[in-house]
Amino acid sequence: MTDTLPTDSLPSDIRWMQLAAPVLALLAVLLLVTAGGRWLAQRPWWDWRQIRIEGDVERNSLATLRANALPHLQGNFLTLNLAQARKAFEAVPWVRHAQVQRVWPGLMRVKLEEHRAVALWDGRGDWGEPAPERALLNSHGEVFHANLGDVEDENLPVFAGPNGSAPQVQRLWMRLQGSSQRLGERVTRLELSGRGSWRLAWASGAVVELGRGSEDDLVQRYERFLPHALAVAQRFHTSVAGADLRHVEGYALRLTGIGVNPNPNPKAITRKP
Template sequence: MPRSATLRHPTAAAPLALPVDVRLMNGLASVIFVLAALGMVAVGVLWLVRSPFFPIRAIQLDGDLQRNSVPTIRANAAPQLAGNFFSVDLQAGRKAFETVPWVRRAVVRRVWPDVLAVNLEEHRAAALWEGQGGEEGAGAERLVNSFGEVFEANVGDVEDDSLPVLAGPEGSAAAMLALLRRVQPTLARLEMNVVRVQLSGRGSWRMELDSGAALELGRGSEEELVARSERFVRTYTQVAARWQQPLEYADLRHADGYAVRLRGVSTTPPKGSTPPGAVKNN
């Protein structure tokens, strides 16, 4: 039998390796191409950011708008905004809106394609701030909001003429407002209303009432001051029922009681007797 013959194709020649210098040049060319592409993208982005074709055409205001009108807010803050939709600095924009009177906090964000949305939170006045250097009755020039923060605003814009006055060292407004909020409900049981709270540089507390009377609370923690107020309110009705005269002054600093001065009642008792208005704890 004739033998079958197998035809073999000649083996393909292996590709020749490129010289090292050629490969380095090709790699360098690829790197240059990538860098050039990135540079073109960066230039395009920079042009886009600075382009006048994406202006902010509208400012949308939401949130608290009781103290300021929309035109007033825009007139105060808009001139401080720089850049287009992409380049405007949102943090700088936030600060610009927070410089508007009565604005406590602003949140600024972009809304495509040309709107700057601003959500505003206004201050809510809780007290007048006299500070420590002001003289009593001289009038307050700043306000304290519901968070205990002192802020600048036109005091004449406040419709509520019954706001209490806080007079104390800088940085103490929050603590003073907190104590007032705890003591006032207690005193309200005697129909007493606090109109002024004073904190000295040495930490001594004093409160003045709408009747003209004054309460000397002294020094101590908030809990100690509240306890003294509770003790006074709990027993003062006995003094009032006995003497039937308006309160002028109460000194609550005593550890075992308190002393009061009543209008028209002498505080100089006969020798050996108990002073009028002196109350001891039992």
């Protein structure tokens, strides 16, 4: 007959050793597995064999992507952080969005979406005082920075406004531009001041003060003004030099080559829309 001592009669240090032994064994196994996994992940079998670039590559050549993005890619097929790789490609000029995928065995597939510049952006929004560094605005209303020398379209309009107002300025410009083109004009600059007042300029150089209001109010005010202003200009065989639409009962119109009398007849310079 074999006698056994109850567990609670053993010294405390012996009991702790009995409890710790399985835990220590499990930790040792985990350390071995981790070390083995690291050793396996660092084998040359997992090195990248090919990086394939798809999507928009009009603005960035493979050499540009290799020089700007590849130095920031760390890891192989198993260890690469896809989120960090995506940010490395999106940090390249003109790249708006990037998708990075692993494709077995050893292929990194990168799909790029480039910015489509639709306007120049002056973030300060002060009329006649451009921001220290002019940026660009893409088709999604997003401001981005790139080499302006890469812009092929020399007729991009100029938008200006407080930070965060770019989408609002772009939406209003699209509506005003449509109205202007129907009457042979083109809006080349649109500005929103810090106090919420709007101003635009035509390709001819004329400046039109739109004032404040909702987008629909501004568009209606502008569309009422356009045909009358151009009709007056045709009547005097000249062109519009400027206009002020901030008046409640009408607008003030200035024509090229026609001086303004210090005591003008209101009927000559104003007209109800």
